[in-house]
Amino acid sequence: MPFDPAVIRASFAVVERRADQLTRYFYAHLFTHNPGVQELFPARLAEQRDRLFAALTQLVLRLDDPERLAGYLAALGRDHRKFRAAPEHYPAVGASLIAALRHFSGHSWTTEIEKAWTEAYTVIAQAMIDAAAAVPEEAPRWWEAEVLRRRRAAPDVVVLTLAPDRPYPFTAGQYLTLSSDRRPQVWRPYSIACAPRVDGSLELHVRRVPDGQLSTALVNEVMPGERLRIGPPLGEAVLDPGSARPLLAVAGGTGWAQTKALLEQLASDGGRPATVFLAARDDADQYDLPAVHALVERHAWLHVLLAAPADRAPREEGIALLLEGLRDLGDCAGYDVHLSGPPGLAPAVARQLTVQGADPALIRHDPVPATLNRARPLTSSDWFLDRRDVPWINRTELG
Numbered sequence: 001m002p003f004d005p006a007v008i009r010a011s012f013a014v015v016e017r018r019a020d021q022l023t024r025y026f027y028a029h030l031f032t033h034n035p036g037v038q039e040l041f042p043a044r045l046a047e048q049r050d051r052l053f054a055a056l057t058q059l060v061l062r063l064d065d066p067e068r069l070a071g072y073l074a075a076l077g078r079d080h081r082k083f084r085a086a087p088e089h090y091p092a093v094g095a096s097l098i099a100a101l102r103h104f105s106g107h108s109w110t111t112e113i114e115k116a117w118t119e120a121y122t123v124i125a126q127a128m129i130d131a132a133a134a135v136p137e138e139a140p141r142w143w144e145a146e147v148l149r150r151r152r153a154a155p156d157v158v159v160l161t162l163a164p165d166r167p168y169p170f171t172a173g174q175y176l177t178l179s180s181d182r183r184p185q186v187w188r189p190y191s192i193a194c195a196p197r198v199d200g201s202l203e204l205h206v207r208r209v210p211d212g213q214l215s216t217a218l219v220n221e222v223m224p225g226e227r228l229r230i231g232p233p234l235g236e237a238v239l240d241p242g243s244a245r246p247l248l249a250v251a252g253g254t255g256w257a258q259t260k261a262l263l264e265q266l267a268s269d270g271g272r273p274a275t276v277f278l279a280a281r282d283d284a285d286q287y288d289l290p291a292v293h294a295l296v297e298r299h300a301w302l303h304v305l306l307a308a309p310a311d312r313a314p315r316e317e318g319i320a321l322l323l324e325g326l327r328d329l330g331d332c333a334g335y336d337v338h339l340s341g342p343p344g345l346a347p348a349v350a351r352q353l354t355v356q357g358a359d360p361a362l363i364r365h366d367p368v369p370a371t372l373n374r375a376r377p378l379t380s381s382d383w384f385l386d387r388r389d390v391p392w393i394n395r396t397e398l399g
């Protein structure tokens with residue numbers, strides 16, 4: 001690699017806490033210097049800003065692992081075909097990114113850092129451009145998909161069945177990005193909730209989130225017969241194809257979608273011992289129980305444990321209940337572990353299962369959003385103002 005990953009990482013740590021301002025500055029810079037580009041972006045940029053920084057964080061995390069970096073960049077480059085990103089757009093984005101990094105690094109910005117970022121961005125952009133160019137021109141930039149069925153599974157959750165207009169090759173455990181003309185230019189990721197099917201249809205589980213532009217449209221407005229747009233499949237949290245180890249999956253809320261796909265795939269591969277912890281906010285929030293029961297009845301190798309606190313219990317209670325249930329499992333050595341659910345779940349559960357003997361190299365989950373990495377305090381007063389767990393108190397022992 002022409003640049004030093006350590007220089008990039010150290011410089012990224014300086015701006016990480018200012019992610020919001022940095023990305024705001026980035027887009028302002030990009031739109032000011034490139035009139036017309038703004039049309040490619042959604043009207044409400046707030047969530048888009050978060051996504052840019054999340055992608056940047058994923059890149060920085062992979063800098064030391066050229067193979068994983070290459071895979072990530074190739075998928076990102078192919079995915080950007082759906083935005084009609086062209087090679088000539090990349091220098092403009094690079095210039096605005098470096099301007100933003102420089103602005104928020106203050107005095108710590110040096111010519112050495114600028115050189116490292118410029119070189120890193122050149123490598124990143126070229127890898128994305130090459131990956132996009134390697135896709136045959138006639139290959140779809142996105143797929144049109146008709147909503148075949150829409151089932152309201154809980155007051156704020158719908159299960160959608162989609163029929164893509166062309167074959168949609170994917171591996172169980174992957175996710176896709178989805179867009180609707182009801183919210184132009186807004187693309188959101190959803191795990192595919194099934195293994196590949198003979199009829200080519202796809203299942204998605206969508207929960208309406210507060211202020212969620214697309215999820216609100218999908219849960220409240222979208223009807224069977226309507227057409228949506230889906231981007232190419234993404235994600236690496238798939239089954240290890242060569243593994244004969246037992247599987248341990250932990251799913252929170254609609255994270256069940258990914259687990260369900262993995263279980264269907266295990267079943268079609270002949271099955272192997274699998275234990276699933278399925279956590280919800282309360283009993284009524286276990287939105288897909290008929291499918292869970294059907295899987296358990298059909299497959300003797302499958303064991304599912306449901307974790308749901310009493311109605312309207314505080315969120316912390318749901319988390320505690322899940323972690324307690326996992327603790328009862330005891331030794332977790334030798335499992336393939338799959339985690340899916342809200343952003344905090346994977347780090348918390350991975351930490352606990354590792355203590356219980358799980359091998360960190362066998363734990364898989366989708367990337368955790370960058371917002372979780374922003375907890376690093378800027379100053380000592382920040383540190384005192386932040387609410388945090390006190391690590392030296394074991395709450396369960398106190399109770």
Ligand SMILES: NC(=O)C1=CN([C@@H]2O[C@H](COP(=O)(O)OP(=O)(O)OC[C@H]3O[C@@H](n4cnc5c(N)ncnc54)[C@H](O)[C@@H]3O)[C@@H](O)[C@H]2O)C=CC1
Pocket residue numbers: 175190191207251252253254255256257258279280281282307318319322339340341342343344345346348349365366
């Ligand atoms: N592939 C994936 O990882 C997928 C992730 N998701 C994400 O899953 C989330 C689903 O949200 P909701 O359904 O609202 O779930 P939720 O926020 O209601 O959580 C469901 C349950 O998960 C457990 N949980 C939550 N936070 C935890 C933590 N920090 N540590 C340990 N356990 C925790 C609790 O038992 C909770 O009751 C969304 O953020 C969505 O983006 C959804 C689909 C697939």
